[in-house]
Structure formats: structure tokens, C-alpha cells
Amino acid sequence: MSDPLLSVRNLHVTYATEAGPVPAVRGVSFAIERGGSLGLAGESGCGKSTLANALLRLLPAGAEVTGEVVLDGRNVLTLNPGGLRAVRWTAGAIVFQGALHALNPVQTVGDQIVEPMLVHQTAGSAKAAMAKAADLLGRVGLAAGLADSYPHQLSGGQRQRVLIAMALACDPLLLIADEPTTALDLMVQAQVLALLDELKRERNLTLMFITHDLSVLTYACRHLAVMYAGRIVEEGPGWEVFGAAAHPYTRGLAAAFPTIGDPASRLAPSGLGGDPPTPGKLPSGCPFQPRCPLAQEGCAAAEPELRPAGPERSAACILV
Amino acid sequence: MHPGVTPLVEVDDLHVHFGRSRAVDGASLRVYPGEVLALVGESGSGKTTLIRVIQGLQTPTAGTIRLEGSRRDRSSRRAIQTIFHDPAVQMVFQDPTGALNPRQTIYEIVAEGLRIARSGGDERHKVLDALSRAGLRPPERFLPLYPHEISGGQRQRVVIAGAMVLEPRLLLADEPVASLDASIRGEILALLRRLVAETGLAILAVTHDLGLAWNIADRVAVMYLGRIVETGPAEQLLGDPQHPYTKALLSVVPETREMEQQILVGEIPDSTRIPSGCRFHPRCPLLQSGTLPSAVAERCRGADPGILPPHAVRAAACWAVTST
Numbered sequence: 001m002s003d004p005l006l007s008v009r010n011l012h013v014t015y016a017t018e019a020g021p022v023p024a025v026r027g028v029s030f031a032i033e034r035g036g037s038l039g040l041a042g043e044s045g046c047g048k049s050t051l052a053n054a055l056l057r058l059l060p061a062g063a064e065v066t067g068e069v070v071l072d073g074r075n076v077l078t079l080n081p082g083g084l085r086a087v088r089w090t091a092g093a094i095v096f097q098g099a100l101h102a103l104n105p106v107q108t109v110g111d112q113i114v115e116p117m118l119v120h121q122t123a124g125s126a127k128a129a130m131a132k133a134a135d136l137l138g139r140v141g142l143a144a145g146l147a148d149s150y151p152h153q154l155s156g157g158q159r160q161r162v163l164i165a166m167a168l169a170c171d172p173l174l175l176i177a178d179e180p181t182t183a184l185d186l187m188v189q190a191q192v193l194a195l196l197d198e199l200k201r202e203r204n205l206t207l208m209f210i211t212h213d214l215s216v217l218t219y220a221c222r223h224l225a226v227m228y229a230g231r232i233v234e235e236g237p238g239w240e241v242f243g244a245a246a247h248p249y250t251r252g253l254a255a256a257f258p259t260i261g262d263p264a265s266r267l268a269p270s271g272l273g274g275d276p277p278t279p280g281k282l283p284s285g286c287p288f289q290p291r292c293p294l295a296q297e298g299c300a301a302a303e304p305e306l307r308p309a310g311p312e313r314s315a316a317c318i319l320v
Numbered sequence: 321m322h323p324g325v326t327p328l329v330e331v332d333d334l335h336v337h338f339g340r341s342r343a344v345d346g347a348s349l350r351v352y353p354g355e356v357l358a359l360v361g362e363s364g365s366g367k368t369t370l371i372r373v374i375q376g377l378q379t380p381t382a383g384t385i386r387l388e389g390s391r392r393d394r395s396s397r398r399a400i401q402t403i404f405h406d407p408a409v410q411m412v413f414q415d416p417t418g419a420l421n422p423r424q425t426i427y428e429i430v431a432e433g434l435r436i437a438r439s440g441g442d443e444r445h446k447v448l449d450a451l452s453r454a455g456l457r458p459p460e461r462f463l464p465l466y467p468h469e470i471s472g473g474q475r476q477r478v479v480i481a482g483a484m485v486l487e488p489r490l491l492l493a494d495e496p497v498a499s500l501d502a503s504i505r506g507e508i509l510a511l512l513r514r515l516v517a518e519t520g521l522a523i524l525a526v527t528h529d530l531g532l533a534w535n536i537a538d539r540v541a542v543m544y545l546g547r548i549v550e551t552g553p554a555e556q557l558l559g560d561p562q563h564p565y566t567k568a569l570l571s572v573v574p575e576t577r578e579m580e581q582q583i584l585v586g587e588i589p590d591s592t593r594i595p596s597g598c599r600f601h602p603r604c605p606l607l608q609s610g611t612l613p614s615a616v617a618e619r620c621r622g623a624d625p626g627i628l629p630p631h632a633v634r635a636a637a638c639w640a641v642t643s644t
Contacts, residue, residue: 043501043502043503044472044501141585155363155587156363157587158587185362185363185528185587186362186528186529186530186569186572186573187362187568187569187572187583187584187587188362188587189572190572190581190583191583193574194581194583212501212502213502213574214502215573215574215575216574218574219574249503252503252506253502253503255506256502256503256505256506257502257531257574257575258531258534258535258575259575260530260531260534260558260559260570260573260575261534261558261559265534265535266534266535266555267513267535267536268510268535269505269506269507269509269510269513269535269536270506270510271502271503271504271505271506271507271508271509271510272503272504272506272507273507275471275472275473275474275501275504276501276503291503
């Protein structure tokens, strides 16, 4: 990749708990080029939200982070507080999941969109910031008049759009969207996905999209990375990974979202047996091996590294 | 489709109003023994209110609900109180963590329904059997555990075991896999389908997930603003949708990328202000396309297409469909 906007190398995040250190992210490396998009797939506890928060150093103090996160030429993990403030919102901004909890209930949504612009002095004046907030609301498909509303007066879909408008307030280069559509209805999800697509095209926005829904990611992102137990276990171009997964875990995840009209999945739901492992209590060898339909001797011996699995593709499985 | 078969559930012209809000506004449907019916709709469609009436948790404003012929009529408040704990109808909720009492063991949770229903017999045997049928094996291992000691997928299996222990004939499932991880989803859906095959149970599954309908439903009913707007066998309805609303919903499922997307603007209107004429007409892409003959378009704006006949095998409440 010639000019990555974000490059992450060997990132580890370990939480200190009463029961001892719990590794949540265990050596993750990837890069996203300017204007590119990466979909990060994974289930509860795989470390994907921890990873997202680590990119802008938003983790609680008890989390130990090592490795390198270079965003727009700056190593986020070594920045001083002033430098960090300059990176947040303007170089990279996050849309969190759970739109109700991420908004302040006693402040109008307009004020909440204006706040980062005032803090970062990106709008010029308070009046210009208000005008930009109204403009942003329009961009996300909301009436400018909603700026005077409080979060509880809005529907779930409207609140999610407010969060996107807020994340765009300082014209970030990178937008990190952590499960932005999970709580939304199908039609509202489609509206949000179309909006993100438009922003990518019009503003050359770089997108990192995180969810367990592989089909949504494939739709929204060119590249896909699948996380399991704190590591990336497969990556490659979206439709190729979704359509012809190299890792048995990705295959199981893809089969969970049937293609309507496909006779193979009609009255035949398919999934993986067992449950995702608990961070800190990983099985030996490949962490997926206890659930893997293809597990064989040797899988429990050593954890496989990512290895090439075709053009632009790689997977961490000894069968590849 | 079901000639001569007595429906398990008959819902006729059901209305549920909360003040000026008409959450359910003339819904009719049938559920037959041994089938899975997916009731599909977005937030605000009234689908959850409808199954709450069937469960007896909500008194309807008007209309009738019959279970197994006319033996139990759920239309009056008194009737609801007397059959509140009808073991024939059980419910599986969306979030298993919220549905389980954290201070009860798995044994107590599953046995509770039996005690309330005063079902008698060998309680321990019934609990073990229900856990085993729900895929928790060996069942003895789970009896002394508390909900926090098992995984999310196992919790949903406990919820299903708690419902199945009463040998219901109808299971109401409200988004049964929406709060579960993707890799677990398929296993729970496969379990529901297996219970139908093994026990002749009927399932009414409320969902916004069309993939779920494709995975497990025999029939699908699509609900919009308090009414069923299209119904049919799953292959036909999902493969060849008739109502413009169903078409739009299917077009935005991320898996169906070959279809041209029809993204509707805005959200379902407030049920205190149901549009006149066809309730979908202000958002209807077909009407907005301007391709409809003016006589049909006039009807869309001015006349209600009415309530679908409850026995209809395949029907859509749309003037453009009935006019061609």
C-alpha cells in the first residue's frame, strides 16, 4: 500500500483484572489506504471494539497497549495529550454503537454536534458552527429543525444519524463506525449504509466499519478482516472472503447470513457449534480448534500465523 | 394450503389502541399446527403488540383471537385472566439474559412453569427431558448452574427448554436470535425447526430479519403500520414479492446485491397518524414512480385496500396488484 492513512502494527491490548491480565487484542496488524474501507468482522469478546477504541486511545487506564498505530503520519500511541487532542475528531472520529447511551440526554443534539467544532476551533465562529451543524443534519437526512431536539425525542434511527453527523463535525479523514447499524431496522440500516457510501465517494472519507454481520460489511467495505479471539484470522477483498472463505470460522460466520433464494439454506439454518472463547481462557493451539468442523491433529499444538491464501488474501489456518 | 385443517390460532380484525395510537389496526391471520409462520415487520409495525395479545399479555380493543377452534376466546378481559397461564402457548423472548432470573438455578427456572401450571408428574424427569431436547447435554450438568455461568447461546436454550417443558402447541418467538452472536444464530434456528418436526409444535416468529424467514419459515406475513399487507408461502413471498413494501424490504437485504435497491425515505409513520387511502402510499416507490395508471394512483391516495382475507394463501393489500 503506497500511502496508508492508518497503519496498525503488532497491536496488543491487555486488560488488568482481579483475575490477572486478560489479553483482548493479541498482535493485530493492518493498514487502510486513503479513501479506502476496511470491514472488521467478529463476535462478542473477539476484541474488535477494544481495537477500535485503542486506535484513538479511548481505552480505560487499566488497559496496557503496545505496538504502533500510525494515523495520518502520527504515532497515536506515543502522542502527548495536546497531540492526541489534535488527532481525535479531526484525523479520526468514532461512531459508537448504542445511540441512546452515547448522547447526552440533557443537551440538544445541535449543541452536541457543535461542541467538537468549538473545542477544535474548526468552524471559525459559534454561528458558523451552528450553520455547519444544520448542514450536517441535512447531510445525514435529518431536518435542520431537529437541532433543537433532545435525544429522547428522536427515534433510534434518528439518533444514530445524529452520532454520524457529530463524528463528521470536524471533517475527519478516518471514520470508525462500531456497530453503527446493529440496533436499526433493515430500511434504516440501508439508509445509513447508503449515506456512508456517499460520504466515501464525495469526501474521499476513509472508513473502518465494525460488526458481526459479514453481509453488511461485504456490502459497505472493499476489504474485510475477520477477528477471532483477539487476532485477525482472515483478510482479503470483501466479496471473495464472504463468497469463498479460506478459514473455517469465516465460512461458518458467512453461512449464518443466508442468501434469500439459495436452495441450500432454505429450511436449513447453519451455524457453528459451541461458543466463542472467553478472553483470558483461550484453548491451546488454534483458538478456534474446539469448534472447528475441520480440526485435526496438530491444531491444538500451535497457534497458526496468517499465511497467504491467494492474491491479496491471507488466513490463519494450517489447512491453507 | 391447509384444507380441512383447524387453525391453531385465528386472529380476526384485531385492533389494539393506546390512546390515539392504533398499534394494531385490523390484523387477521391464521397459524396452523406444525408450521412456522414468520411475522415480518420493522419497529412500529405492531408485530410485538400482536403476539402479546395472543400470549394474553395485552387486551385487544376490538376483534377476536381464538385458540384451537373456539375453546379459548381471548377477546375479553376475564377470558384473558382465566387463561393467562395457558400452557398451550409459550413465549421465547429476544434477550435471554433479561428473560432469566439470575438468582435461580437452571433447574428452578425450567421447573417454574411446571409448578405454576400444576402439571404434576415427575418434575425432575420433565426438566431433564426439556433441557436435553433444547440441546443442553448432558442435562444433569446444567441443573445446578446459574444463568451467569453459561454462555449466551446456552441461555437461549434454557429459555426454550423452559417453554418446551410445558409441551406447548404454539411457541411465540419474539426476535429469537437478534441478540445472539452470528455463529450461534444458526444453531438456535436449527433447534426451533427440529422442535417443530419432533413435536408438531407451531411457531409464530416475530422478526425484522428476512434471512431468518428464509431459514425456518413455511409461511411469511409482512406487517406495516398495524396491518398485514402481504402473506404467502415463504418461497413465493420472498422469491416473488408483490407488495411494493415487501419488494423494498427485500431489495435492501445486503445479501441480495443483484436487486436494484429501493431505499424508502424516512421511517414508518407514527401510528397516531396513519395515512388515509393506502397506509403505505406516502412512501410507496411504485406510486412515486408515476408509472401507475391515474385511476389506480387515485385509489392508492383515496381508498383503503382493506384487510386481507385471513384464509388467503397468497395475497397483497395493494391496489396496483389487485388492479392488474
